[in-house]
Amino acid sequence: MTTSVPDPSQKHQRREHGLMLALVSPALLVILALIVLPVGWLAWQSVYHDGFTLENYRRVFTEDIYWRSFALTFEISFAVTVIALLLGYPVAYLANSVPKGCSILILSLVVLPFWTSVLVRAYAWLALLQRTGVINQFLRYLDVISEPLALVHNTLGTVVATVHILLPFMVLPLYATMQKIPGDLMQAGASLGASPSMTFFRVFLPLSLPGMLAGCTMVFVLCLGFYITPELLGGGRTVMVSMLVSRNVELYNQFGAASAVAVVLLLSVLAIFFIVSRFISLDRVLGQK
Amino acid sequence: MMRVSSARIALYVISALVLVYLILPVLIIAPISFSSARFLTFPPPSFSTRWYQQYFSNPAWMQATRVTLTVALFTVVIATPCGVAAAYAISQSKLRIMRIIHMALLLPLVVPIIITAVGIFFVYARVGLVATMPGLVLANVMLALPYVVISALAGLQSFDAAQEMVARSLGMNRLRSFFAVTLPQIKSSVVAGGIFAFISAMDETIVALFISGGQYQPLTKRMFTALRDEIDPTIAAISTLMTAASFMLVLLASARQRRSS
Numbered sequence: 233m234t235t236s237v238p239d240p241s242q243k244h245q246r247r248e249h250g251l252m253l254a255l256v257s258p259a260l261l262v263i264l265a266l267i268v269l270p271v272g273w274l275a276w277q278s279v280y281h282d283g284f285t286l287e288n289y290r291r292v293f294t295e296d297i298y299w300r301s302f303a304l305t306f307e308i309s310f311a312v313t314v315i316a317l318l319l320g321y322p323v324a325y326l327a328n329s330v331p332k333g334c335s336i337l338i339l340s341l342v343v344l345p346f347w348t349s350v351l352v353r354a355y356a357w358l359a360l361l362q363r364t365g366v367i368n369q370f371l372r373y374l375d376v377i378s379e380p381l382a383l384v385h386n387t388l389g390t391v392v393a394t395v396h397i398l399l400p401f402m403v404l405p406l407y408a409t410m411q412k413i414p415g416d417l418m419q420a421g422a423s424l425g426a427s428p429s430m431t432f433f434r435v436f437l438p439l440s441l442p443g444m445l446a447g448c449t450m451v452f453v454l455c456l457g458f459y460i461t462p463e464l465l466g467g468g469r470t471v472m473v474s475m476l477v478s479r480n481v482e483l484y485n486q487f488g489a490a491s492a493v494a495v496v497l498l499l500s501v502l503a504i505f506f507i508v509s510r511f512i513s514l515d516r517v518l519g520q521k
Numbered sequence: 522m523m524r525v526s527s528a529r530i531a532l533y534v535i536s537a538l539v540l541v542y543l544i545l546p547v548l549i550i551a552p553i554s555f556s557s558a559r560f561l562t563f564p565p566p567s568f569s570t571r572w573y574q575q576y577f578s579n580p581a582w583m584q585a586t587r588v589t590l591t592v593a594l595f596t597v598v599i600a601t602p603c604g605v606a607a608a609y610a611i612s613q614s615k616l617r618i619m620r621i622i623h624m625a626l627l628l629p630l631v632v633p634i635i636i637t638a639v640g641i642f643f644v645y646a647r648v649g650l651v652a653t654m655p656g657l658v659l660a661n662v663m664l665a666l667p668y669v670v671i672s673a674l675a676g677l678q679s680f681d682a683a684q685e686m687v688a689r690s691l692g693m694n695r696l697r698s699f700f701a702v703t704l705p706q707i708k709s710s711v712v713a714g715g716i717f718a719f720i721s722a723m724d725e726t727i728v729a730l731f732i733s734g735g736q737y738q739p740l741t742k743r744m745f746t747a748l749r750d751e752i753d754p755t756i757a758a759i760s761t762l763m764t765a766a767s768f769m770l771v772l773l774a775s776a777r778q779r780r781s782s
Contacts (some may be wrong), residue, residue: 250615251695256622259607259666266663267628270640277643319539326536341540345547347767351741353762355748356546359553359757366549399543403615428528457633459727464748474635481639481731491643494636501633 255261271498278491288492298476298493305473308391308462309455315395316402316451317444324406324443339407345398354464356394358384361465385467393461398454402447405517409443410436446517449508473497532626549762554757572758582743582759589723589739591654596661596722601715603662604669609699611670612677626670629663637664642731652734660728665718672717677703677712713774720767 278288292298295393327338345353360366368380381388413436421431459474466472472480473493480490505514567583576582604626609621629637641660642651650656665670680703688698702710726741740763744756 249614249616252610252616254620255606255610256619259603259626259670260622262603262659262663262666263625263628266641266644266660267632267637268625270644271632271636272647273643274636274640305650311707319535319542322532322535323539327531337759338536338540341544344768345543347720347771348547348764349726349741349760349767351724351726351748352764353546355744355756355760356550358748360546360549396542396546457635459635460745464745474633477635477639478731481642487643490639494639497633498636501631505631 233380255408274491274494277487278495281488283426285488288488289496291489292492292496297471301471301473301476302496304471305456308387308394308470308472309452312391312394312398312455313448315391315451316399317448319395320399320402320406320447321444324403324410327403327407328410330343335407339375339403344512345396350397350460353397354393354460357389357396357465359463360394361389384465385469386468387470389465389467390462390470390472393465394455394458397458397461398451401450406443409440409446413439442512445508445512448505449517453504456501457497535710550757550760550764553740553754554761558753558781559754571724572754575755576758576762579755582740584736585738585740585743588654588657588737589731589741592657592661592739593719595658595706595720597715597719598663599658600662600665600669600718604666604714604718605673605711607666608673608677609703612674613682619714623670627667630667634664638728638731641728651732652737654737657729657733657737657739660732661722661725664725664728665721668721669711669714672710672714674706676707680706710779716770716774720770723763723766 279285281287292302323342325334325337327342330338358365362368363380363382365383367383368377371377372380383392417435417439418431421435422428426434457474458472459478462470462472463475463478466475474497477490477493477497480493481487505517508514508517529539542768554572555568555570557567557571607622611619611626641745645651645656650659684706685698685703688702689695693701723742726745729739729742733739740759744759747753747756
């Protein structure tokens with residue numbers, strides 16, 4: 233296309249490109265102004281305070297309270313992911329192996345909590361788990377316990393409620409992957425003399441790995457930044473990274489430190505997405521909700 | 522054969538327990554909200570609507586409800602056209618930069634919400650948008666955009682773009698052909714996207730915690746602060762109403778989607 237004569241189709245193409253960019257620009261502008269700029273601002277604020285400084289990062293990596301919070305957050309996220317996988321896999325497997333009508337019912341039950349506000353569900357778990365809550369009253373009524381159990385305002389309560397909120401993100405990609413596993417493979421395994429458990433572990437389970445990876449990534453990443461459940465159900469002792477950020481802003485006015493913590497958290501999330509994207513397409517991870 | 526069926530039974534039992542775990546918290550709120558007791562007792566001692574009365578007669582809760590509904594409505598009205606226009610451009614254009622723009626529009630789903638919230642707070646503090654209505658609406662538009670874009674793109678993918686070309690070759694201009702040919706066929710995806718945007722704005726809590734204040738606090742912020750202090754069954758009443766609203770909207774969206782497919 234090095235001709236100097238103006239090509240009408242080229243001109244048309246340029247107009248077409250212009251129109252498309254104009255159509256996408258309002259949405260893009262909102263995204264740039266309200267997420268790219270704010271995150272960039274955080275990054276800037278984390279290294280600049282009357283001159284460049286790495287003081288905030290030094291604090292994040294050396295001061296006890298910071299790295300302990302990061303360690304706790306990764307531990308909780310890991311536990312939540314493992315529990316969600318153990319709970320979600322059977323449900324997805326069942327939904328995949330029953331007739332269509334039943335599987336729609338099962339999946340609706342999985343998605344139902346999805347559409348209740350996280351805040352409402354946190355409240356429900358408070359009502360269920362607290363000392364005078366439904367579960368403790370029920371257990372005392374049955375005379376199983378004499379003293380109420382400490383089920384909430386600790387890490388346990390945080391994990392129970394967080395798994396509940398993130399479980400759909402595990403079940404849906406698992407189910408989507410299982411749907412694509414051809415049923416005849418299992419029959420082929422069986423016809424070659426493999427026991428049902430062997431066909432499951434040697435054929436089905438490996439084929440469902442991409443779904444497991446997608447689900448685990450989503451649950452782990454969402455859990456890393458979770459705020460409402462640890463704040464309301466953690467009883468002030470389970471200080472996850474998100475709470476570190478908010479406290480540094482709201483209570484201590486440590487904007488630089490808050491920004492550094494946020495940047496480290498964001499980089500962790502992006503690193504996980506990057507590593508996972510080497511194995512499976514990110515659309516698979518993000519395409520769920 | 523025996524082993525198979527016992528494994529199968531275990532599968533049923535475990536799945537049933539997990540489903541109970543998923544559903545129980547959603548179901549527990551309504552009975553609490555209709556209980557007469559100040560403190561949670563189960564089963565509730567007697568039926569009462571006092572928590573609903575308390576909600577509807579409290580000016581602070583009513584003001585918060587108005588804020589939530591206003592924000593959600595404005596969010597839908599702004600995010601839906603922006604998101605649909607963007608989805609249309611992404612699906613039609615062959616520009617390479619569109620792939621990057623598409624990914625950028627999904628950023629709100631990727632960046633942990635707490636980071637977005639704090640970042641927006643810092644930016645708003647500079648430009649004076651903290652504790653204002655436009656600030657709250659803008660933030661919710663940003664958070665709702667991915668849902669509209671994803672939903673509209675799904676509709677556009679199953680739509681045959683050649684139809685719009687036909688309309689244009691017959692002399693319609695681009696705008697008219699879009700509204701006359703394309704939009705009616707992706708209408709259900711657009712409506713579903715709008716409904717998701719509404720629900721997203723109605724449920725949004727964390728950004729509101731940082732940037733809302735004064736008389737422009739949405740329901741979720743007031744609920745959050747109330748929950749931190751004590752457990753007030755009024756929140757059960759509000760939660761029940763919010764859940765009912767969400768479910769009705771989701772049913773509406775899925776009914777529309779089913780009718781179209």
